[in-house]
Amino acid sequence: MCDREIFELYKEQVYYFCYYLMKNQADAEDICQEVFVKVILADKSKVRNLKSWILRIASNECHSVIKRRKTGWMKEVRNYLLSRSEESNPVEKRLDRQETKKELQGLYSQLPDKIRMVVVLRFINELTVPEISKVMSIPEGTVKSRLNKGLKILNRMGGTQLKELSSNESVY
Numbered sequence: 001m002c003d004r005e006i007f008e009l010y011k012e013q014v015y016y017f018c019y020y021l022m023k024n025q026a027d028a029e030d031i032c033q034e035v036f037v038k039v040i041l042a043d044k045s046k047v048r049n050l051k052s053w054i055l056r057i058a059s060n061e062c063h064s065v066i067k068r069r070k071t072g073w074m075k076e077v078r079n080y081l082l083s084r085s086e087e088s089n090p091v092e093k094r095l096d097r098q099e100t101k102k103e104l105q106g107l108y109s110q111l112p113d114k115i116r117m118v119v120v121l122r123f124i125n126e127l128t129v130p131e132i133s134k135v136m137s138i139p140e141g142t143v144k145s146r147l148n149k150g151l152k153i154l155n156r157m158g159g160t161q162l163k164e165l166s167s168n169e170s171v172y
Contacts, residue, residue: 001050003040010051011036013125014058020120021062023109031061049134055125056135059117066113107157111150118143119150 001009014035019028035058047053108116108124121132129147133140 006039006050006054007036010054013051014054017055017058017120017125018062020108020124021059021113021117022065027065031058031065034061049131052127052131052135055121055127056137059135062117063113107154110157111153115146115150115153118146119154122147 011032015028015032018031018035019025022028022031035054038057038061039054044050044053108120111119117136118132121127121135122129127135129140129143132143136143
């Protein structure tokens with residue numbers, strides 16, 4: 001599979017993953033670009049599961065940006081990005097998200113980082129528990145407990161809105 005095909009196949013999933021984690025369109029676009037630069041430059045010959053590998057790179061990039069912000073190194077860059085006018089993203093226009101997932105976007109952003117990452121990987125990127133475990137380099141039991149805790153928090157925040165999602169989709 002060539003680099004262009006990889007980009008076309010995974011660009012929307014990586015963008016939305018970054019968007020849900022970063023809660024900001026410009027940040028998600030920047031991180032998405034960084035992810036695909038790394039994917040293009042990397043040796044993909046030993047990669048078994050391309051989707052998990054790419055999402056792991058995205059996870060690491062998001063985590064790095066969040067960590068830098070918490071320590072204050074990126075304040076000027078963040079202020080610049082937040083002050084820019086919001087432009088519509090063609091990826092957002094083309095992708096028709098399910099109604100439930102759109103409504104939950106605001107709720108996802110309120111989850112703690114570690115829990116939000118697991119919930120987004122499961123319900124937005126539709127990864128299985130073992131795949132999430134590989135992407136995040138954590139045990140499957142930790143993934144399950146974070147999913148459970150995330151669903152409980154979302155249920156408290158969103159009430160009946162989430163009952164359909166949690167009953168229709170298997171966490172495990």
